């Protein structure tokens with residue numbers, strides 16, 4: 507018996523999201539990102555919620571996997587007051603349906 511491996515894209519495709527349109531669980535005030543030269547968030551987010559648009563950082567919490575990686579990688583998130591990281595309110599956010 508062999509077990510078929512799924513790609514990361516296939517695994518992400520079966521996740522279900524209940525997006526909280528009324529309250530973002532991660533807030534990035536992108537003006538502070540102008541000072542951030544390395545921008546690790548662009549490389550470490552598995553859901554690619556962080557993007558560069560016209561040279562400026564853009565963030566969208568839709569599709570966030572709640573992994574917490576950006577909270578660890580970004581000096582502004584979670585402890586500075588200029589950006590916030592938390593989990594979505596109850597019943598909102600990602601549901602993992604495979605694994």
Ligand code: SF4
Nearest residue numbers: 539542545546547580
């Ligand atoms: S790592 Fe943090 S401060 Fe730097 S660009 Fe990303 S969100 Fe902005």
Ligand code: SF4
Nearest residue numbers: 551570571573574576
């Ligand atoms: S918690 Fe994870 S998936 Fe969500 S924005 Fe941060 S790095 Fe991306």
